[in-house]
Amino acid sequence: MTELDVEFVRRQFPAFDHPETGQWAFLENAGGAYAPSHVIDKLNHFMVATKVQPYGPSGPSEEAGRAMDLSHERLAAAINADVDEVMFGPSTSINTYVVAQALKERLRTGDEVIVTNQDHEANSGVWRRLADGNNGVIVREWAVDPETGRLDMAGLQRLLNERTRFVAVTHCSNVAGEIHDVAAIARQVHDAGARLAVDGVSYAPHDFPDVHALGVDFYFFSLYKTYGPHQGLMYVRRSVLEGIANQAHIFNADNPRARLTPAGPQHGEIACASGVVDYLEAMDAHHYGDDDTPACRDRVARIMALFHSHETEQAARILALLREKDVRIIGPERADVGKRAPTIAFRSNSVSNADVVARLRADKIACGAGHFYAYRLIEALGIDPNDGVVRLSLVHYNSADEVSRLLNALDDVL
Ligand SMILES: Cc1ncc(COP(=O)(O)O)c(C=O)c1O
Structure with missing residues (x-):
């Protein structure tokens, strides 16, 4: 072995x-x-050679834009997403915050949202606040066992009903360390007709998710915990992205990368993010050889x-x-x-x-x-x-x- x-x-x-x-x-x-140096070298190169506004009509600017595009492509491939389903924002906390703003506009009186009390606050408070402002939205809490800190899957089933619109859960708690069966949770949530958002920040450093296989609607993780730059990566299923309110400048409404990332992109951090995938592939080649070149x-x-x-x-x-x-x-x-x-x-x-x-x-x-x-x-x-x-x-x-x-x-x- x-x-x-x-x-x-x-x-x-x-x-x-x-x-x-x-x-x-x-x-x-x-x-x-x-x-790893795969990331650091790319960031250094960006800072030295291409630290200009990207996507403009000059050599360094074109190269900067290509590096950013490459990160979208490589990270999408690494988590089995389509390239326009991957977005970068300054952090996971900001990414969940922006998605919550987008969802708020679509919720109606009587709609229900389920959150846990196991999650990091970045995947909790923003969704709880969906009920603010007397809008009639109800937040239900899927609560941990107070002895062990673990979540019981049956607890979710008891909370789901035909009024549930949205569920947020962590793939792995940053304190309890337990890995949840996200594919099973996604089936339960979808059977109830709701959307699922998963915080993968504590999971992804150990295993990049296959977001399509998991069947999630939103998946968040932080690249600075997966050997990369300080960026949050967000996957949003294409059909879901198209159905929620644009949070970007008016002229970016049809740009999938910008729709949910109103902050200007952090050029250098995005440009070097593909180094994470370079690193993982290089480690794979070292351990398993590179002659069979799998995907x-x-x-x-x-x-x-x-x-x-x-x-x-x-x-x-x-x-x-x-x-x-x-x-x-x-x-x-x-x-x-x-x-x-x-x-x-x-x-x-x-x-x-x-x-x-x-x-x-x-x-x-x-x-x-x-x-x-x-x-x-x-x-x-x-x-x-x-x-x-x-x-x-x-x-x-x-x-x-x-x-x-x-x-x-x-x-x-x-
Ligand atoms: C499980 C978990 N979720 C979310 C976050 C928030 O991530 P960020 O720092 O990118 O906002 C963290 C950060 O520690 C975390 O551990």
Whole structure:
């Protein structure tokens, strides 16, 4: 069986060669991941050679526009979307905000919207506010189990009815780490005649979605957490995009890329985003060879499955230690491929979050504590959101040695 060549992977990330940054075991990837040279080189090139208004009548300007188009094409291919179904905005929070404005105009008295209390606030507050202003829209909450922080699929079925218009759920919570069966949720939601929006921010670093296979209407993720620039990527099914209100300048109403992205595009960030796909393909070629040249989507799915199996192995080691300690683990207590991301949150019953973080920091292990914007989840768990949980979030480039370092420190402090 092919094993992930973690040393080779790490050589692609200049951060690991940096004299100070390279000393850290970086376990706060759910807050933003390092970028490989595939992305950095493209951004540098853009800044040096093509930092002009794109799509104009000069060589550098044409090249800038081509680089931006390429990112649309390559990222669409990587998630199995059509090119005009992919849009870039400054962040996922802005993208959900804009989509909510577009939907608001179409909702009527008595329409129902379902949100969870497991989600990051970016996929919660904006939809809850669809009910503001006495418009008669009703928001229903699909609530987590207050002990485990997990969502029970039957809970959604109980809330869905013929008045449901819209459901928002996370593919994977940035605190509970549980991966939801989005294809099954999409079937339930569509059977009720509603639309589904999925926050994939905590899922995509571990596996790019196949948005058509999942059957979602909206899918959001943040490229800065998937080894790219600070951009939000949004997929909107073409038939849905055509049916919702334009949020862009009047002359952009028929431009699918602009319709839901009223902010001017961030040229350099978009231009370098294709570097993420270059990186994934290069890693696939290293592990599986490049003679059979499968389609981009197949390569991306294959290499990310390898990433995920490595991450799951490392997450299993961490969870095994935590299960022996006097701690409360949020979300599934075991790491299973396809069921849990290596985003592990916990709270010790005897040691403060601050002391845990300080102990790890002393060994140059970067992690964080708090509510991580999943404020409602932390409250539902009966935890003070101002204190929250300790979160360790891994991605594929975290090595077994780094995890051993973490286990030593955790064993010591817990
Ligand atoms: C699960 C999840 N959803 C949404 C967001 C918001 O993403 P952005 O920072 O791009 O607005 C985050 C950011 O941390 C997140 O973790």
